Amino acid sequence: MRLRDFPEDEVFLQGSAACQGCPGSAAIRVAFKALGRNTILAVIASCTSVFQSPFPLSALDVPTLNMAFATGGAVASGITAAADRLVARGDFEEKPTILAWAGDGGTYDIGIQALSGAAERNTDFIYVCYNNEAYSNTGTQRSGATPYAAWTTNTTKGKEEWRKDIAQIMIAHGVPYVATASLAYPTDMYRKFAKAKEIKGTRYIEIQAPCPPGWKFPSSHTIKVARLAVQSGMWMLFEHEGGKTTYSAGTQRIIQGQSKLVPVEDYLQAQGRFRHLFYPEKDEVRIAEIQGRISHIFETLQFTHKMKEHIMDIELAPPR
Amino acid sequence: MPRRKKNEKEEEEIGFITTLSVPSEGSVGLTGSWRVFMPLLDEEKCNKCLLCWIYCPEACISKDIKINYDYCKGCGICAEECPRKAVTMIKEEKDETG
Numbered sequence: 001m002r003l004r005d006f007p008e009d010e011v012f013l014q015g016s017a018a019c020q021g022c023p024g025s026a027a028i029r030v031a032f033k034a035l036g037r038n039t040i041l042a043v044i045a046s047c048t049s050v051f052q053s054p055f056p057l058s059a060l061d062v063p064t065l066n067m068a069f070a071t072g073g074a075v076a077s078g079i080t081a082a083a084d085r086l087v088a089r090g091d092f093e094e095k096p097t098i099l100a101w102a103g104d105g106g107t108y109d110i111g112i113q114a115l116s117g118a119a120e121r122n123t124d125f126i127y128v129c130y131n132n133e134a135y136s137n138t139g140t141q142r143s144g145a146t147p148y149a150a151w152t153t154n155t156t157k158g159k160e161e162w163r164k165d166i167a168q169i170m171i172a173h174g175v176p177y178v179a180t181a182s183l184a185y186p187t188d189m190y191r192k193f194a195k196a197k198e199i200k201g202t203r204y205i206e207i208q209a210p211c212p213p214g215w216k217f218p219s220s221h222t223i224k225v226a227r228l229a230v231q232s233g234m235w236m237l238f239e240h241e242g243g244k245t246t247y248s249a250g251t252q253r254i255i256q257g258q259s260k261l262v263p264v265e266d267y268l269q270a271q272g273r274f275r276h277l278f279y280p281e282k283d284e285v286r287i288a289e290i291q292g293r294i295s296h297i298f299e300t301l302q303f304t305h306k307m308k309e310h311i312m313d314i315e316l317a318p319p320r
Numbered sequence: 321m322p323r324r325k326k327n328e329k330e331e332e333e334i335g336f337i338t339t340l341s342v343p344s345e346g347s348v349g350l351t352g353s354w355r356v357f358m359p360l361l362d363e364e365k366c367n368k369c370l371l372c373w374i375y376c377p378e379a380c381i382s383k384d385i386k387i388n389y390d391y392c393k394g395c396g397i398c399a400e401e402c403p404r405k406a407v408t409m410i411k412e413e414k415d416e417t418g
Contacts, residue, residue: 003369003370003371003373003374004370006370006374008382008383010379012379013343013344013345013346013347013379014345014346014351014378014379014380014388014391015345015346015347015348015349015350015351015378015390015391016347016348016351016378017347017348018377018378020354020393020394020395021377021395021396021397022377022378023377024377025377025378025379026375026376026377029374029377029379030374052341052347053341053347053348054347054348055339055341056340056341056342057341057342057343057344057347057348058341058342058343058344058347059343059344059347060343061343064341183375186374186375212395218396219395219396219397220395220396220397220399220400220409221400222377222395222397223375223397223400223401224400224401
């Protein structure tokens with residue numbers, strides 16, 4: 001799918017309340033281009049609840065429900081049950097796609113039990129987490145998705161823990177489709193959404209969303225930071241289907257040796273939230289720690305790729 | 321503040337009050353007034369690669385590359401991402417009312 005083949009139809013209407021350079025609205029545009037208008041959207045409390053604008057107007061031109069933080073999976077299960085009944089009764093000609101749209105707070109921390117329940121029941125819906133790695137809506141508090149050493153309002157010297165890998169948690173649920181996407185690779189994101197639309201069961205897609213006010217970079221750098229994240233290995237693009245993980249776009253190119261891993265320093269330096277690693281003096285220890293972890297993951301993956309090419313078709317467990 | 325019903329006539333005037341929102345462009349007004357820098361497209365340099373169209377977070381650039389200045393917030397992603405540097409950001413001159 002090339003950019004010129006993307007549908008022109010806009011579900012996200014201009015003049016919304018989103019910040020300048022908002023990654024959430026950029027992600028929602030690409031998602032709806034792939035999913036089409038026959039979609040019911042459940043928005044879990046996040047920036048999306050805010051930027052779709054105050055009552056009585058809305059910037060989203062699809063049926064939208066705004067829900068509390070902890071209810072992502074539960075609400076989607078309810079809508080799916082109702083939609084199934086309406087299709088059976090003949091009120092709906094075609095079953096709409098049910099899309100639950102949550103931020104990282106509503107997925108990693110508060111919403112995980114409802115999501116886990118829905119995934120265990122294999123409810124037929126798409127769950128999207130647009131991950132801006134903090135509670136940016138309420139002024140950048142730390143969340144389970146905040147990476148190591150990042151500044152937030154309650155980790156002023158940098159977070160001491162590593163982020164949890166929720167994509168692996170979803171894979172462990174045995175759902176039919178798990179994928180990660182990046183704003184800088186819209187064709188890859190479109191393909192993943194179009195693929196998810198055709199699959200039945202719980203599908204989980206996670207989009208990294210670099211947030212200009214939360215991550216402290218100029219609003220024009222949203223896409224640039226998203227691209228650097230993939231190129232430096234801080235964000236990995238993959239899809240997991242039928243027990244097999246395949247890497248895509250930028251990540252695949254690094255694994256296959258077509259492009260080189262960008263030093264993680266470039267990614268960290270592009271954002272103000274890692275400023276304490278460079279100023280007043282450079283924190284070599286923590287930068288080396290982050291770089292070491294990424295290099296280890298990619299060395300394993302590159303080794304697996306070479307083994308596959310040369311010896312036999314073996315599948316090693318993906319690294320955490 | 322909740323309004324107390326006085327008689328049937330008033331109830332008719334108020335009608336149904338629901339919490340349904342109506343989809344509309346410009347739901348928080350003309351967001352073009354947020355802008356400090358304004359994108360300018362050089363049509364000779366543009367080869368219609370559509371990257372600015374898909375990257376624009378506000379859906380302000382149409383598929384035939386026309387920028388809607390009523391709603392453009394001036395984030396500068398189009399200028400940053402344009403591979404041929406056909407979009408430039410210039411400081412906008414505004415009157416006192418903004």
